[in-house]
Amino acid sequence: MVDADQTFVIVGGGLAGAKAAETLRAEGFTGRVILICDERDHPYERPPLSKGYLLGKEERDSVFVHEPAWYAQNDIELHLGQTVVAIDRAAKTVHYGDDGTRARYDKLLLATGAEPRRLDVPGTGLAGVHHLRRLAHAERLKGVLTSLGRDNGHLVIAGAGWIGLEVAAAAREYGAEVTVVEPAPTPLHGVLGPELGAVFAELHQAHGVRFRFGVKLTEIVGQDGVVLAARTDDGEEHPAHDVLAAIGAAPRVSLAQAAGLEIADRASGGGVVVDEHLRTSDPDIYAAGDVASFPHALFGSRLRVEHWANALNGGPAAARSMLGRDLTYDRVPYFFTDQYDLGMEYSGWAPPGSYDQVVIRGDAAKREFIAFWVKEGRVLAGMNVNVWDVTDTVQRLIRSRTQVDTEALADPHVPLESLIA
Template sequence: MVDADQTFVIVGGGLAGAKAAETLRAEGFTGRVILICDELDHPYERPPLSKGYLLGKEERDSVFVHEPAWYAANDIELHLGQTVDAIDRTAKTVRFGDDGTLVHYDKLLLVTGAEPRRLDIPGTDLAGVHHLRRLAHSERLKQVLAALGRDNGHLVIAGAGWIGLEIAAAAREYGAEVTVVEPEPTPLHGVLGPELGELFAELHREHGVRFHFGARLTEITGQDGMVLAARTDDGEEHPAHDVLAAIGAAPRTGLAEAAGLELADRAHGGGIAVDEQLRTSDPDIHAAGDVAAFHHTLFGARLRVEHWANALNGGPAAARAMLGRGTTYDRVPYFFSDQYDVGLEYSGWAPPGTYDHVVIRGDASKREFIAFWVKEGRVLAGMNVNVWDVTESIQQLIRTGVRVDTEALADPRVPLEDLVP
């Protein structure tokens, strides 16, 4: 029985943590809720950092999950700029703050997120080397892109994943020169496979982005602390005034590992291993968001999903589980992206090697279509590009696992709803 004498502690002040705190109160929990955030800013959403806010199309205040006054109004004890350095599972305490404050918990939620992977090459200490993860990073990058555009400067981006491409699009809108270096043969190769990756290469080339595929950065050269060029392992040298590392993110598992919690296999993305109710190997500790690796019954694999929707939905799911009201967390993975005049939504999970072929519905050359990744007649994933209000139908096809007629799947004249039993 949950009562007013209990204390629930949330470590991590991102979207998942803020939505978990909101859900605890919405579900009637009257006990103590402590939210510990290592940033000085109130909890915020990350998609605008590489999209609308970075482009100057959204105001700073629009990124925050709640108004600052909301936390006190809902009796959420919010600790900003504080890090947790230890969990004592026996005593059920966390230690945080400059003075080593100890707080007892009845239930603990870890939403520590992920951090950008660093380039392990010479020259990363130069002033013009950037990452994008936090609000402060986006604010700095906005100024950098504006200056590059004004001065006809060059940005080299390491990595052609979603963040790399979104920053490339933003940089070109500011007027900067952009080169993207990527070891795979196409952008987004590990997510979309080669069939769709080339489409995004062409989109960015049309907007003036240069790609250097099949290569990695080996050195960033500079003078007087400033970037001058970026070199690759095949001997090429690209002029650069700034370099962005967009080579993925690593789950922040150090706290969990030190506490002896079970971790997922690093070969499959790592993270804190959780069950279908987002419980860790300690039944009084849950994990959600970017740091959690959960076994997805639909795909028969343990997944760690680093996208906005997983934080939005995973935080509340973990909160309900902490209250004893949990159900199986098996939402279809979902994310969205905006690049130039192309908007897209992707649902499902179908990395290369898991599907037989890709079915295109619509006109890919006009960038107005839906792509389906299919295995043995079943849809594993779908991506709608400049086609809207179809996500629910796509996710129903994925969730039901029904065998579909691929000719009907490719025919825009056949409503998607007709393919769902």
């Protein structure tokens, strides 16, 4: 039985929003829960869009967070295909839909996520130019890769980040020809640095992917609405039947910004500024998932994390905070990828310039190893490649801030647990 005296509104129907709604009910909240999503699909998880679902190895229904009937069964008022257009903080209402429907809130959670950055070059309006963020994008791209593979077609990918590389792997499995254009000197340069970026370059090159590093896409050439080629700033023209823009994502902050909430600057990742309780500059408004910029005491920095685990854990944490639970959100960032026969898990935070060495435990040539990013003997991040059941230990090593013997860290015969003080 719903108690209408209190209303919690969640804006955003991704994993963070759906898990927040689930947690509110699990924690005993009996007030109204209103979940507003601008997509027409029920809340779903995004990793399959560039992994199993895109490859045809997972069914469409497998991506959804809950069965459609779950929302009514748990008294979640779900509004699909509705965009929140404004927040009135004084009246504590949100306005959504074409008719400006108003919903009053006692507490509000912003889980608006992120959106793909757009290419700013001629030709982006052609039909063969794609992005990958939503389920509809994945459905379309799945058909494109099937056709390219059947016809020996060419896909040009702008960007060698996680999405770009995962789609490149999927495209090669379908049989398409793939060229990746990346301004940095290695794939994943801003995340893994040059040392480990080279591992992914070699992996993809071994599977027939062509890389063009140190160059930018300058034009997509087409005729009668059809993509014919992609040009780069080194004067080259690359055959293309389709182009994927995979140049990163921007947090969807316009709603929060218009409401006068504090926004982090782009240099620190952007996003809605929250405290360690995931509370914004308005004490009745919270933010979680890709859009939230939160302080992390372990790393001494404000982070905005665009990965599945942050949505999975951040949504429930925000829900508990909205209920008045005393908590600090300080999960160690975690993400994973699957490309060809390589599976990887990464824990921590170590952007280029933050570490003084990378320590390898295992055989990098065989792609069976753990890499550690270390500064002054302390592990900032760890990445296990085709080595499993070590994530918890790696995260405990990061949290311990223990000064380790790097020779022991590199030695597979020395148990990782023994290095934790």
